[in-house]
Amino acid sequence: MSTTDQGRPFGRPTTTAVLTVTTLALALTGCGAATLPERSQPTMTLDQAKTQIDGYRSDILAHLPVEPTTDPTAPASYSDSECDANDIGPHGRQQTERSAVFADLPLPDRTKAADAFRAYLTGRGFQVVPEPPDSHIGWVRMKNPKDNFLAVLDGATDTGRTFQLKVSSPCVWPNGTPPA
Template sequence: MKSTITEQQAYDKVENYIQGAFAALPAPAELKLFTRNRSECTDPTDKGPQGRFEISATYEVVGLDSARFPEHFVAISKWWESHDFEVLTDSRPTIQYLFARNTGDAFDMSLKANDLGKFYVGATSPCVWPNGTPEPQAPEAPAAAPPEPEPEPAPARKPRRAPVDDADFDQTDWADGGTSF
């Protein structure tokens, strides 16, 4: 099993990416924490073991003129391009939503704005081990030991949410503490 960065390093990188993207916006914009999560990694595409986590944060950006949201999307997408992010989903102009992945470290970032004048920026880490290395496995039982009872099957792993496959994503009311992205 491969080592990863630690949860703390992932948290720091999530925050650094958000701060970097935010720096592309004009004053008097401010960041207001919306959600911060530590979620069990359930991405079946990486074929990795359980016990790893994704670290994410989403901030509401306050103090922006909603009439200029399209300009702000362009400013942040330019910042992404200069920091090795590739835009994977661009739902504009129908939905004010962008999703990008860093080609070097697989961190994801997203932008979401709505007709209520809300603007959000978020980042999510790839799957990481809490301490950067897999947890030690229990030692194997000696040959003379009685056989262990059959373990219960592991619960089915939920697939990692696709960037735009959420049918209700555009229906989320971001003004009342909707889900993180």
């Protein structure tokens, strides 16, 4: 049995109690049951989310000092997916995303674009989303706290990655209302 620096025993019962309390605290706060009612509320529709994505994407592209190689006026190609429901949230919510890819840009151009991206979105009320230390290197992630839309500039600091802008929606019900 190990001891603390004050000589008191620190064994399995204490560790188990701490883990149990921590698990309960997480389950009853942002990671669990307390958020289920919020996730079951009406949302914008998936079509409205796509319209919002197009607005953000167009505005961001207009403020970047580089041009995408994908035609920004081409018919929309969205990537829709079901939201992760293992967070005990209700099934059936969807998230959508649209990207713009840029040609092989040298690092100085990527840096200028990332600086413009941050400056523009910060001015619009977006906030930087910090990444965990072992996370995706080269992303600049900005989230609008008012509507939870996320804008990501991928490959901003890594020329080995494709440089692209991604704008994604929060989880929404396809028709705006949860199933009965």
